[in-house]
Structures are given as C-alpha cells and as structure tokens.
Amino acid sequence: MLAFLSSFAGAGWTRGHFRSGTARSRAVCAPRRSLRMQDDGGSSQKFDAAPERRLSDALRERDVEARKDREAAEARERARLEEKRMRQKKIEQLQAIPDDTPAGSIDDYMYQEGVSNILEQLDRDLVGLKPVKQRVREIAALLVVDKLRGKLGLSASLPSLHMCFTGSPGTGKTTVAMRMGQILKAMGYCRSGHLVVATRDDLVGQYVGHTAPKTKEVIKKAMGGVLLIDEAYYLYNASNDRDYGAESIEILLHIMEHNREDLVVVLAGYEDRMNKFFSYIPGMKSRIGNHIDFPDYGLEELVAISEVMARDMEYNMKPETVEAFRAYIGKRMTMPYFSNARTVRNAINRARMRSAIRIFNRAMDPSADGMVSRDELMMLEPEDVPTVQELEERGETAIVE
Numbered sequence: 001m002l003a004f005l006s007s008f009a010g011a012g013w014t015r016g017h018f019r020s021g022t023a024r025s026r027a028v029c030a031p032r033r034s035l036r037m038q039d040d041g042g043s044s045q046k047f048d049a050a051p052e053r054r055l056s057d058a059l060r061e062r063d064v065e066a067r068k069d070r071e072a073a074e075a076r077e078r079a080r081l082e083e084k085r086m087r088q089k090k091i092e093q094l095q096a097i098p099d100d101t102p103a104g105s106i107d108d109y110m111y112q113e114g115v116s117n118i119l120e121q122l123d124r125d126l127v128g129l130k131p132v133k134q135r136v137r138e139i140a141a142l143l144v145v146d147k148l149r150g151k152l153g154l155s156a157s158l159p160s161l162h163m164c165f166t167g168s169p170g171t172g173k174t175t176v177a178m179r180m181g182q183i184l185k186a187m188g189y190c191r192s193g194h195l196v197v198a199t200r201d202d203l204v205g206q207y208v209g210h211t212a213p214k215t216k217e218v219i220k221k222a223m224g225g226v227l228l229i230d231e232a233y234y235l236y237n238a239s240n241d242r243d244y245g246a247e248s249i250e251i252l253l254h255i256m257e258h259n260r261e262d263l264v265v266v267l268a269g270y271e272d273r274m275n276k277f278f279s280y281i282p283g284m285k286s287r288i289g290n291h292i293d294f295p296d297y298g299l300e301e302l303v304a305i306s307e308v309m310a311r312d313m314e315y316n317m318k319p320e321t322v323e324a325f326r327a328y329i330g331k332r333m334t335m336p337y338f339s340n341a342r343t344v345r346n347a348i349n350r351a352r353m354r355s356a357i358r359i360f361n362r363a364m365d366p367s368a369d370g371m372v373s374r375d376e377l378m379m380l381e382p383e384d385v386p387t388v389q390e391l392e393e394r395g396e397t398a399i400v401e
C-alpha cells in the first residue's frame with residue numbers, strides 16, 4: 001500500500017509542478033532524503049529514499065533475470081531443433097549414398113595431404129624406434145580413415161589426440177612430437193602444427209595469482225599446434241596440496257577437454273613417474289588417447305644415430321671414426337648422465353670442434369700454405385673422437401656432456 005518512490009524524486013522540483021497530485025506524486029515532489037507520508041491508518045512514517053531505490057533496483061534485476069531465463073530456454077529449444085534437423089539431414093544423406101559407393105583411396109589421402117612424405121621422412125631421419133613409428137602410423141591411419149568416413153557422412157567424431165610419451169632422456173620424444181604436429185597439420189586436424197615445449201617453470205608461478213596467467217600464456221602460444229609438457233609429473237606435488245601446480249593442472253584439464261580440435265597436449269617423461277602422476281590425477285589419464293613408449297637405444301642404434309647426425313650436418317666419417325665412436329659410446333653408456341641420442345649429438349659436436357681446431361692448427365703451421373680442402377672440412381677423423389682412456393681419466397662419476 002505504500003507507494004513507490006521514484007528514483008528521480010526531489011531533483012530540484014517544486015511542489016508547483018504537481019499542484020493537484022496524489023500521494024504518489026507528492027512523494028515524487030518531496031525532498032529526496034527525508035520523506036514523510038501518510039499510510040492508510042494515517043500514522044506518519046519516516047522513509048529513507050535509498051532503501052526504496054534499492055527495492056526498485058531489485059525489481060529491475062528480477063525482470064532482467066526473468067528475461068535471461070526466457071532467452072536461455074529459447075536458445076535451448078532452438079539448439080534442440082537444429083540438432084534434430086541435422087540428424088534428419090544426415091539420415092537423408094546416408095540413404096542417398098548407394099551401398100557400393102567407394103569411400104576413396106587411403107593412398108589418395110596419404111599422398112595428397114603429404115602425410116606419407118612426413119612418415120617416410122620420419123623413417124629416414126630417425127634410427128630404430130620401430131614401435132614408435134608403428135604407433136605414429138596407426139594414429140595417421142586413424143586420421144585418414146576418419147576423413148574417409150566423414151566423406152561418406154558417417155560419424156567421424158575424433159577420439160582424443162592428446163598423448164603421453166614415456167621414455168628416458170634423449171630417446172626422441174620431442175623430435176617425434178614435432179613430426180606429429182606436422183602430420184596433424186597436413187591432415188587438417190590443427191591449424192599450424194607447431195610445437196611448443198614447456199616445463200613446470202613455464203606453467204607455474206611463484207606467488208598467488210601468477211599461475212593462471214602463466215599457464216594461459218603458454219596455452220595461447222601453443223593453440224593450433226602441439227603443447228609438449230616435459231616431465232609433466234612435476235606439476236603435481238603430492239606432499240603439498242596447496243602447491244600452485246594444481247591450478248595449472250586444472251586449467252590444462254579444462255583446455256584438453258574443451259579445445260580438443262585446436263590443441264594437442266603431449267605429456268612427456270619417465271614411465272614410472274608418469275604412472276604415479278596419473279594415479280593422483282585420473283582425469284588427466286582419461287583425457288590421453290595415445291600412449292607411446294620410447295625405449296632406450298642399443299649400442300648399434302646409437303652408432304647408427306651418430307652416422308645419421310654426421311650425414312645431416314654434412315660430415316663424413318671414416319670406418320675408423322665410426323669405430324672410435326662405437327668405443328666411446330659403449331663406455332659412455334655405463335656412466336652417469338647418459339642421455340641416449342642427446343649424448344651422441346654432444347659427442348658429434350665435440351668431434352666437430354676438435355676437427356676445427358685440427359684443421360686450423362694445420363693450416364696455420366708455418367710450413368703449410370694455409371689452404372683447406374673441401375674433403376678436409378667435411379671429414380671427421382678418429383682422433384676427433386674422445387677416447388675411452390680420456391673418459392676413464394675423468395673418473396667414473398665425472399659430469400660428461
């Protein structure tokens with residue numbers, strides 16, 4: 001029964017504006033802060049304008065809420081009808097395709113999209129890794145078949161492409177993730193296929209409020225490609241449930257679920273630690289569609305890798321140089337901090353450095369004419385490779401690159 005007071009009450013208006021007004025209009029004309037008006041019983045009550053304005057605000061908000069609810073219900077109904085229409089369209093499309101229509105040739109897709117090129121290159125550049133290459137082929141095959149199914153109007157909902165790469169350091173995880181990105185791009189499953197490598201330090205902050213922006217920044221960089229998280233288990237600290245890593249995991253889980261078409265996440269690290277990590281965060285495990293294990297290389301594979309690396313850098317190795325490498329790697333494998341192919345790369349780089357010093361010293365010798373031949377520039381000699389004796393002199397526990 002008390003009249004509402006308009007929020008513009010008292011803004012410099014005089015009684016003269018509403019000469020023959022009602023209680024409501026009088027109230028409108030009344031001074032803003034302290035209003036006196038009669039209720040039905042004739043008793044006088046004091047009102048404050050502020051609570052009355054809040055009441056009108058509340059009513060306005062309720063109207064807005066009601067409108068939002070109505071709009072949401074309408075949007076849901078539209079989405080339901082659209083889904084029904086699409087389902088009907090798909091049924092009609094499928095019925096229109098004769099049963100004997102060929103889906104197309106797998107080779108067409110593999111060649112047209114350049115996938116077979118990438119797979120061949122993977123075969124050529126990476127020594128060994130048979131099970132890994134097989135898994136990469138299987139994933140590529142799944143993508144091709146999925147495309148062919150899509151062409152016939154069959155359901156082609158993509159399974160999760162997030163992956164877990166387990167293995168020791170230097171076994172080729174990052175290299176394969178990079179190739180995987182290229183395959184996904186060639187098949188049209190991501191926009192650019194580039195690789196972003198991140199560790200805990202890139203994702204987790206030191207203070208409250210730091211972690212979310214850091215993680216989001218890395219995700220932003222990786223969008224449209226592959227995000228490889230090295231030693232992903234360091235994101236979770238079992239002994240501290242207030243560790244900021246949990247916030248980063250939360251964001252990653254969300255992105256892995258909702259941006260599957262635009263970002264492939266690869267978690268990399270040692271298998272035992274990764275399994276432990278999954279046991280703490282089962283949601284992470286359930287979002288990973290592919291697990292690839294990278295075995296340690298054998299001695300002969302490592303020697304072959306040294307030859308491939310030398311070839312890629314346009315160096316030649318004499319048979320004696322290959323022998324020297326075999327002896328070096330055999331010894332190095334038994335020592336601490338051995339990192340498979342990465343140790344081989346370091347050894348090759350050291351051999352290149354020694355060859356440079358050897359060539360320089362020879363050319364600068366007063367008896368020489370200073371000329372250097374192409375052969376000389378390309379050849380790695382056995383003496384360029386560190387010897388087992390040199391390694392032994394440094395001690396069994398020495399930190400060797």
Ligand SMILES: Nc1ncnc2c1ncn2[C@@H]1O[C@H](COP(=O)(O)OP(=O)(O)OP(=O)(O)O)[C@@H](O)[C@H]1O
Nearest residue numbers: 125126127168169170171172173174175305341342
């Ligand atoms: N099978 C292989 N054939 C030739 N080169 C290889 C092979 N595997 C790895 N390499 C080379 O070894 C180096 C280390 O490989 P990569 O960085 O991919 O290993 P990783 O498993 O990611 O190591 P980490 O766990 O330490 O990150 C790279 O230079 C890579 O090109």
Ligand SMILES: [Mg+2]
Nearest residue numbers: 173174175230
């Ligand atoms: Mg790596």
